[in-house]
Amino acid sequence: MLSRTAENLFWMSRNMERAENTARMLDVSFRMSLLPSTLDTKALHFEPVLAIAPGSGSFDELYGDLTHDNIIRYVALEPENAGSIWSLIRHVRENARAQRSAISSEAWESLNSTWLQVQNLDFEGLKRWGYRDFFDWVKERSHLFRGVVFGTMLHDDTFRFIRLGTFIERADNTARILDVKYHVLLPETEQVGGYVDYYQWGALLRSVGAFRAYRRVYHDTVYPWRIAELLILRADMPRSLHHCYEVLIGTLDELAGKKQLECRRLAGQTYARLRYGRIDKIFGGGLHEFLTDFVAANNQLGTQIQEDFLMVPMPLAGAA
Template identity: 85%
Template sequence: MLSRTAENLFWMARNMERAENTARMLDVSFRMSLLPSSRDKQAQFEPILSIAPGDGRFDELYGMLSHENIIRYVALDPENAGSICSLIKNARENARAQRSAISSEAWERLNSTWLQVQNLDYEGLMRWGYRDFFDWVKERSHLFRGVVFGTMLHDDGFRFIRLGTFIERADNTARILDVKYHVLLPDTEQVGGVVDYYQWGALLRSVGAFRAYRRVYHDTVYPWRIAELLILREDMPRSLHHCYEVVIHTLDELAGKKQLECRRIAGQTYAQLRYGRIDSVFKEGLHEFLTDFIARNNALGVQLQEDFLMRPLAMAGAA
């Protein structure tokens, strides 16, 4: 497969996964802001600026910090390369460049998704409804992945789509979990309270894991169990362990018998997740563990560029 084709498919998948993850974060923040215990609506949205992808130009573009401005910037702003609309546009452009490498159904899903948001402004979003829009973005991402899985040959092109999806998903899960500990609840006196329970529940909902938690633990929401579910559980679709199990399997199919550096980096991280224990993670420090994971995940993305793709990561991410 040409490296240009692999690159476009890889970033097509990453951009759609980012759009979905960003919609999930905005959706949960909006739901939390409606709770009677939430006195400061802005405080529910502010952490998103630390998690969601973006160019760090919020202060330059908006100045005043408010939940309306955060939603404009993170969901709609064409000046923000990490906004939902920009990500959908980028995914569509990457797909357009490789229409012969994907199924016509996959192209049609992406193209129609972009056509529905290309002229969307804040007033249009208000008429649409925050929750309805965020749910729509999630549904379109699910639909796109389902169409890809069900209509494309499971060849190398499909494998690069899988790599993009799960590397991006792992990054998002790690960032959400890290910010929950170090931004959402900086005051340790709040831990264990009613508000704390709702915020931990919101974290689970932001990664679609609330019911999974209930099925696994049959108990109230505890931070260390959430960390275990989202880091070490192999059967949790958005856990770091599950993401890297898919990444390892996909790289083995792509590399064959070649000894590639990206496979070594991924294998190191996978071994840590497969054989790790949550008490060891907390002993090391959850923040330190997640920071190290994010760095390793980024290093894997850079190495994939060198081993398979065409351009440096920063340039590809802006495509």
């Protein structure tokens, strides 16, 4: 496969996953802002979105006032923000158009129709649509794309580069949203384990589609340390760090064959920490430190994949 083709497929899937993850972050922030709380919900729930998905970092220049509507508009629809959902879907469509012969017609149609539905959407239209309905739509379009890819394309190298982009980005998002939740909310003075805290953690689980999975695994109330265990170490949780790296390891093995590539070594190094890690040891060394190290290692892996397989390394649209 040509490296240019592999690059377009990698970034097509990575940007689509990032659009979904951005919608999930906005959704959980919106849900949390509706809960009763004595805390400053603007700073607590929406401002961290700018830290997780800063895009081009031009929010202050474009809007100035830190309001719920401004943050949603900037992160969801702002064309000047390279990391907005609107911009990410545009990049997805451009990558897909460049590789129409490599992907199935159904995959192309799903991405093209997604762009056609969002390209002329303005903020008034978004408010009429409803924030949560829009976030759900973005997630559903991402699910549709992945389902179509899995069900209509050969599971060859084309499919594998799409998988690489998806799971590199998914792991990054899970680590970032978990880190921000712990870092921002847990030290606050509200009672841990209270009903507000329960619904806040429940909203986080729902943002990564893990609420029912948590109840099936633990059969108990929602505890922060168990959420961390579920989203970091559970191999059977689809958005956990462990599961993402299990898929990445298998995919890289299929792509590399017998070649000893640096990206495979880096992925194996991180995978070992996740496979053999224990949540008490992670907390003992500091959850924030663990997640910060993971994000750095995940970014290094993405760069190394570019060097080993693709064209000249380039940053993800909107990445800091």
